[in-house]
Structure formats: C-alpha cells, structure tokens
Amino acid sequence: MKRLAIVPALNEELALPAVIAEIRAADPGMDVLVVDDGSHDATAEVAYAAGARVARLPFNLGIGGAVQTGYRLACDEGYDVAVQIDGDGQHRPDQLLRLLEAIRAGGANYVIGSRFAHGSEYRPSRSRRSGMVILSRLVSLVVGRRLTDTTSGFRAADRRTIELFAAHYPHDYPEVEALVLAARSGLRIAEVPVTMRRRSSGRSSITPLRAVYYMVKVMLAVGVQCMGRRPRPEEPST
C-alpha cells in the first residue's frame, strides 16, 4: 500500500524537522510531502534537509489550496492512502497509524482524527467549543451520522477520496466542507480518537472576526453543497 503524508506548512521552519522525523519514525514506509504554502522563512530548505519531498507554492493559497496540492500529487502518482498532518506539530505522527488502521480495516474511505471522540481529552475555550459543537451538529445532520470533531485537520484518505479531492477541494477553511463533500459523494467517514499537542511554534490563524466569517462562510458552503448536484471524481475542478 503506497502511503503519502501531506504536510501543509506556512512558516514552520522550527517545528517541521521534528514533525518529519516523527512521521518517519511512526511509519518508515510512508513518503512525506511538505507543501510550502508561500512561507517567508526557510520552511522549504528545512524540509529538503529533513529528506522530505517539497512542493513550493509560488504564493500563499491558504490551507485548502495547500492540502489539495498534496491530493493532486497523491492522485497523479497512484498513492493508495494519504494522511494530512499539520506542519506545526499539533498533530501527533505517532497516532497516524490509528488513522491508517481505520482505512486498512476497510470500513472507511475518509478518517478523521477527533479530539472529542471517546478516549480523547481536549478542552478548548468556551466560545471556540460552542462554535465547534454547532458545526458538528450541522454536519452530523447533513452527513447522517454523528461526528464529534469536524474542524480537525488530522485526516486520512483512501484512493477514492484522494481522487475526489484532487478534482474538488474547498478553499480557505476546508475541513468542514470537505467532510460534507465526501459524504455527499457517497464516501464512508469514520472518526478515531486522537490527542493533539499545543502547537510548538506559530499561532492560531483564528481571530474573533475571522471566526464569524468562518462560521458564516462554512454554513453557506454547506447549504449550497446540499442544494447542488453530487460531484463526481472525474469532473475537472474548473
């Protein structure tokens, strides 16, 4: 089974070497692709030095565009599984085997590492938590099964999901929309419990104003997606 780790990174020269080393340690047979989303520091050089493959975006596309770059490569090169792991160190590579296992067992096409699923302990601030709960409820309703953590970026995708995301992947804040897209395309979604670390460098991109924009934009996108026809993997994205 050909495996690819997609590591989106923006100005993560400090955290990245450890993340790459930990992925290697967790699964030596997994290729690592760092997608440098227009960093101003030595993110790409650090990644080369750590032995990763590096796709350098000519300018910042945002997390969605960076992750889709990885899915496009995974699709073109015939990878069977792709795992998304953030370059800032908040996702724990030693837990990626849990995600892989859920796919390998054959029960799921798209696996989410959930901070709230049974066995995890994560306590975000109240406002953040309420936003996450609203989104989870909304998505659970649309998807037709209970999901606890729809904003987690720690995910694994099988071949079918890779092909779908190579052709269609939401921009800016993609996590929630990607779930709805996958569900509406008939893919099976599963959650496995994970724990996350405090980010070892950099800071959250979420400010109060952006949080409001995020909620409104995601709800609009989910609503539109529910109205539209089901996307098919072979359609080009333009």
Add this chain to the structure above:
Amino acid sequence: MTRLVLMGVVLSVLVIGAILALIRTRRLQERYALLWLAAAVGVVVFGLWDTGLGFVARLFGIAYPPSALFLIISLFLVAVIMHMVITISRLSTHVHTLAQRLALLDERLRTLEGEGAGGDPDADPAVAELLHDEGGVRLIDAPGRRTR
C-alpha cells in the same frame, strides 16, 4: 436635431470608437466589450428617438420617465459588476490550479535533477561538453552571423 441630442450621439460614437480601438490593439477582449458597446448603442438610440424613454416608462408602468432612465442605468451597472465578479471568480480558480500545478512540476523537476546530475548540469559530462565545447558554440553562433 437639438444641440443636446447631437452631443449625446457624438459622445456615444466616440465611446464606440474608443472601444473598437481598444479591441483592435488587443487591450480589450471582445467578450468584455459587448456590454459597453450595447450601452453606447442604447444611448444613440434613445438620443435619436426622443419619445423612446416615455415609451419604455409606459411599458414598465413608470409614471415619471426619467426614473426609467435611472432603472436602466442601474440594471446595466449591476450586469457589468456581475459579469466582472464572475470573471474574477473564474480567474482566481485558474490561478489557484496553476499555482498548484507549478508547485508539483517544480517538485518533479527537483526530483529528476537530483536523480540525474545532482542538480548541476555540469556534473553530466555529455551536457558539460555541449555547453562549453568551443566548437559547439561556434556552430550555434555561425548561422546567426550569416543572416546579419
């Protein structure tokens, strides 16, 4: 023909001429010029047909004919803006896809260079010979000199 009508028609013809000139010099694509040409033609038509505005106002049940003018102008501007927003969305999707393809090609190029010649073309003796052999340089230069 009153002076006012004449002025309107002359202005519109100037606008049409300017748009056609922009298209001819390839600074404006036809598809983006169509709406403006239509507007300029509209101004000519309403300039020459002095009861036209009153006719349109009656058609839409507007009591005060100049209001019909404002309605038409507003609709035209909304159409132009929608057209531009749709165009921007399409272009931004294209830029997005191009950036991703560029990043992937860049990655592949680096991988291939790494496998082939360590990233340095001189490291491959055959390539180095082609690049630096003086006979080769003369051969490449010669035809250019003859044409001059």
